[in-house]
Amino acid sequence: MRVELDGTGLELDESYLDADEETIRAQVREYERGDRTAFDLSVAYPDSFTGRVMRAMSEIPYGETRTYGELAAALETSPVAVGQACGRNPVPLVVPCHRVVGADGSLVGFSGEGGVEQKRRLLAAEASGRQTELAAFE
Incomplete structure (x- = not known):
């Protein structure tokens, strides 16, 4: 099903x-608001x-991020394999793959229509105005 989120489509x-x-x-809609x-x-x-x-991603709290490497270490695999699995997540947003970032905090990919820009908006919204976190995504 297609949902609209912040003016961009997302397939769930x-x-x-x-x-x-x-x-x-x-x-x-409640999340978006x-x-x-x-x-x-x-x-x-x-x-x-x-x-x-997906289970590991679902444990990342709202407003926080984890790196592909951190998830890979916890799952005893490689960051590339984690990234590929993130891209196969059939329910992005519900299982928050947008909260997974590169080792240096960079935003590397998102399966939603808006790609990295949509990921950036989601993380910024979750940061709730905390300037130190927002600066990491600019």
């Missing part, structure tokens, strides 16, 4: 979410490496 594969379309859309910091949706994680990476 609702078959991975245990919720009806209206509930999913309502939670995305800043009224929601976590999605209350049950995710069916695949029984695969991508599923392991």
